[in-house]
Amino acid sequence: MTWLMWIFLASIVMFLLYLVNIYYVSAARCPSSDRMDGKTVVITGSNTGIGKYAAIELARRGAHVILACRDRKRTEEALRDIRRLSGSEKVEMEMLDLASLQSVRECAKRLRDRLTKLDVLINNAGVMMASGKSVDGYEIHFAVNHLGHFLLTNLLLDLMKKAPAARIINVSSINHAFWGLQINWDDINFSKPYWRMNAYSHSKLANVLFTNELARRLKDTNITANSLHPGVVRTEVTRSILGNYQSILDGIILLITPIWYCLTKTPEQGAQTSIYLATDRQLDHVTGKYFSECKECPSSKTSQDRQSAERLWKLSEEMTNLRDALKEIRNN
Numbered sequence: 419m420t421w422l423m424w425i426f427l428a429s430i431v432m433f434l435l436y437l438v439n440i441y442y443v444s445a446a447r448c449p450s451s452d453r454m455d456g457k458t459v460v461i462t463g464s465n466t467g468i469g470k471y472a473a474i475e476l477a478r479r480g481a482h483v484i485l486a487c488r489d490r491k492r493t494e495e496a497l498r499d500i501r502r503l504s505g506s507e508k509v510e511m512e513m514l515d516l517a518s519l520q521s522v523r524e525c526a527k528r529l530r531d532r533l534t535k536l537d538v539l540i541n542n543a544g545v546m547m548a549s550g551k552s553v554d555g556y557e558i559h560f561a562v563n564h565l566g567h568f569l570l571t572n573l574l575l576d577l578m579k580k581a582p583a584a585r586i587i588n589v590s591s592i593n594h595a596f597w598g599l600q601i602n603w604d605d606i607n608f609s610k611p612y613w614r615m616n617a618y619s620h621s622k623l624a625n626v627l628f629t630n631e632l633a634r635r636l637k638d639t640n641i642t643a644n645s646l647h648p649g650v651v652r653t654e655v656t657r658s659i660l661g662n663y664q665s666i667l668d669g670i671i672l673l674i675t676p677i678w679y680c681l682t683k684t685p686e687q688g689a690q691t692s693i694y695l696a697t698d699r700q701l702d703h704v705t706g707k708y709f710s711e712c713k714e715c716p717s718s719k720t721s722q723d724r725q726s727a728e729r730l731w732k733l734s735e736e737m738t739n740l741r742d743a744l745k746e747i748r749n750n
């Protein structure tokens with residue numbers, strides 16, 4: 419074939435990808451325009467990516483938004499951006515490092531001191547393909563994506579009970595449904611060699627299991643708990659892959675990244691389902707469900723298993739020392 423043929427073929431492929439992008443990838447937008455005046459929202463990991471765009475939109479709709487993030491400099495910059503883009507001054511920040519249970523306790527304490535109620539908690543922060551351990555010695559994905567949020571959520575429940583109708587929203591991922599994926603019961607600290615993508619999916623399965631268990635535990639309150647898959651979104655979530663190869667599989671992921679550029683959402687598009695779950699009045703009593711593309715959909719079978727959910731809750735209680743943390747925060 420001549421080079422002209424190649425160019426022709428490439429154009430056709432690009433055009434098809436473009437159509438897929440328009441009609442499929444960037445599809446769903448939050449259908450509600452409900453306002454959030456008078457409501458207080460905490461979003462973890464909101465200095466970039468999906469969380470940042472959720473923060474902009476919720477602030478625009480009148481919510482008092484608190485960015486709970488770990489890096490002061492990055493967060494101060496994001497705070498300025500979010501205020502400017504939303505036209506609202508009711509945006510503040512609070513330092514939170516989910517890889518440290520001590521930092522989670524301190525952040526929860528400060529939030530409890532400064533707020534009289536909390537209407538929406540979006541557990542959005544997350545790491546993917548990271549390596550290493552948390553401050554407390556746990557596998558990093560499980561620690562940040564699951565245990566840190568587990569503790570934070572539990573320490574903020576008292577505040578959420580003071581709101582007329584509160585919502586907890588967990589940003590999970592379609593990866594929670596990886597074929598055959600189960601909680602790594604026998605080796606929760608991942609002491610044997612593992613693929614980082616697997617550890618990520620593991621933590622995202624934990625997110626859905628927890629949402630479901632939490633929904634059951636909160637059924638007599640006015641707090642709902644739902645989880646979601648944001649879509650495949652172009653954010654900084656892949657940053658850990660660069661310059662940090664572990665296996666050939668990582669390399670393949672990096673290689674196909676440019677092609678997938680067309681097949682991924684912008685952060686603003688990726689934030690739509692989070693925004694929908696935070697704002698839509700029709701969801702006031704919907705709880706224990708999983709959403710994607712602003713629609714409810716079934717989560718994996720494992721993630722609906724009640725025994726696993728209870729077992730994970732107990733394990734997380736021990737790993738985060740929840741009982742003592744609750745005692746300490748209530749006595750202060």
Ligand SMILES: NC(=O)c1ccc[n+]([C@@H]2O[C@H](COP(=O)([O-])OP(=O)(O)OC[C@H]3O[C@@H](n4cnc5c(N)ncnc54)[C@H](OP(=O)(O)O)[C@@H]3O)[C@@H](O)[C@H]2O)c1
Binds near residue numbers: 650
């Ligand atoms: N992007 C996707 O395609 C996709 C798909 C499915 C699910 N998700 C989920 O969507 C959520 C948001 O991801 P994103 O794509 O917006 O990623 P991102 O751009 O990398 O943003 C992640 C956020 O989490 C924060 N974070 C990381 N570790 C933290 C820690 N130890 N303590 C506190 N905050 C921490 C980051 O803070 P720094 O800026 O300080 O690092 C950042 O604000 C994640 O839960 C992710 O798993 C994403």
Ligand SMILES: *[C@@H]1O[C@H](CO)[C@@H](O)[C@H](O)[C@H]1NC(C)=O
Binds near residue numbers: 554606
């Ligand atoms: C996991 O690691 C933590 C911190 O190092 C340790 O306290 C705990 O006992 C370990 N758990 C298991 C099941 O090995």
Ligand SMILES: *[C@@H]1O[C@H](CO)[C@@H](O)[C@H](O)[C@H]1NC(C)=O
Binds near residue numbers: 632
């Ligand atoms: C969100 O996920 C975290 C971590 O898995 C869990 O501790 C928390 O209870 C969940 N919250 C909801 C509403 O599901």
Ligand SMILES: *[C@@H]1O[C@H](CO)[C@@H](O)[C@H](O)[C@H]1NC(C)=O
Binds near residue numbers: 582638639640
């Ligand atoms: C939940 O809200 C309803 C209606 O606003 C209220 O009547 C009820 O007392 C609330 N229940 C709890 C447990 O707060």
